[in-house]
Amino acid sequence: MDERPKRLVIFDVDGTLVDSQDAIVAAMSEAFQEQGLPLPARAEMLSIVGLSLPEAFRTLVPEAGPHQIERLTTGYKAGFVRLRQRGAAEAAAPMFDGARDLIMDLRGQGYALGVATGKARRGVDHFVETHGLEGCFSAIQTADDAPSKPHPGMVLNCLELAGIDARNAVIVGDTEFDMAMGAAAGVRCIGVGWGYHPIERVQRGGAQQIAHDIADLSAIIARIW
Numbered sequence: 001m002d003e004r005p006k007r008l009v010i011f012d013v014d015g016t017l018v019d020s021q022d023a024i025v026a027a028m029s030e031a032f033q034e035q036g037l038p039l040p041a042r043a044e045m046l047s048i049v050g051l052s053l054p055e056a057f058r059t060l061v062p063e064a065g066p067h068q069i070e071r072l073t074t075g076y077k078a079g080f081v082r083l084r085q086r087g088a089a090e091a092a093a094p095m096f097d098g099a100r101d102l103i104m105d106l107r108g109q110g111y112a113l114g115v116a117t118g119k120a121r122r123g124v125d126h127f128v129e130t131h132g133l134e135g136c137f138s139a140i141q142t143a144d145d146a147p148s149k150p151h152p153g154m155v156l157n158c159l160e161l162a163g164i165d166a167r168n169a170v171i172v173g174d175t176e177f178d179m180a181m182g183a184a185a186g187v188r189c190i191g192v193g194w195g196y197h198p199i200e201r202v203q204r205g206g207a208q209q210i211a212h213d214i215a216d217l218s219a220i221i222a223r224i225w
Contacts, residue, residue: 007225008139008164009106010114010155010187012173013127014049015195017103020093021046023083030082031075035068037061046196050118050177052148053077080123090126096194098214100131105218107136112162114139116154116171116181121145138162150180150205155187170224172217176205190220 014020028045032038040060048056053073057064061072083089107113113136117124121142128134139161146153159166171182174195182189183206191207193199199210211217 006110006112006162006164006168008112008114008158008162008169009221010116010139010158010169010171010182011103012050012171012175012178013115013117013119013124015046015174015197016096016172016178016192017099018090018093018095018127018131020090021049021196023080023089023093024049026083026088027076027079030079031057031072034075035072037072049196050149050173050175052118052143055148056118077120084126090123090130093127093130095131096214100133102214102218103133103136106221112139112164113137114141114158114162116141116149116158116173116178118143118149149175149177150184152181152185155181155185159185159187168225170221172211172221174202176201179203179205179207182206188224190217192217 011017025042025045029039048059053076054069057069057072080089103113115124115137119142121144124140124142139158141154141157146157155171159169166186170188170190171178172190172192173179174192175197179189179191179202189207191202191210193210193212209220211220
């Protein structure tokens with residue numbers, strides 16, 4: 001009988017499992033245009049991926065007051081809904097090569113899997129349904145469930161939901177926010193090199209290792225334990 005402790009792998013979504021940058025930029029663009037604000041550079045918009053929407057807009061428009069942040073947030077959500085209705089949101093955002101196979105492989109090996117994302121719960125539900133991942137994640141935390149990254153709340157909640165100690169868990173993400181969140185929660189932190197933050201920034205957030213492709217990520221997870 002295998003008496004090893006159960007292990008948990010928590011994934012970020014945007015930029016880690018899914019290449020959703022086009023939808024994010026399109027929804028951001030609509031929100032800024034509705035408010036008559038100059039559009040930030042694409043790289044700047046992608047740099048805030050992972051934060052909750054209010055925090056993201058406070059970062060992009062530091063001079064904005066609470067009401068304008070609320071209008072930007074509402075505009076982004078409405079824009080994303082319109083994209084979803086046109087099949088240009090989750091349905092058009094591909095998973096990175098090998099990401100779905102990795103999830104299925106880890107699940108088959110008995111790992112518990114979780115999600116910690118700045119997406120709303122509705123967005124995660126669409127992501128799971130679009131890519132046929134129903135039943136794969138036993139712990140899902142979204143912007144609706146906990147404070148914005150880099151606060152450790154999402155990871156701590158995942159640990160509680162899965163019934164797993166921090167020493168037996170790892171966070172996988174593409175931004176410094178993911179790494180700082182994981183570090184604050186006391187879990188191992190693996191950064192990926194194909195996402196929306198430069199590797200140097202991911203390392204600065206607290207990444208203990210960097211995976212350069214999915215095969216590399218799989219090998220790193222296998223070596224951890």
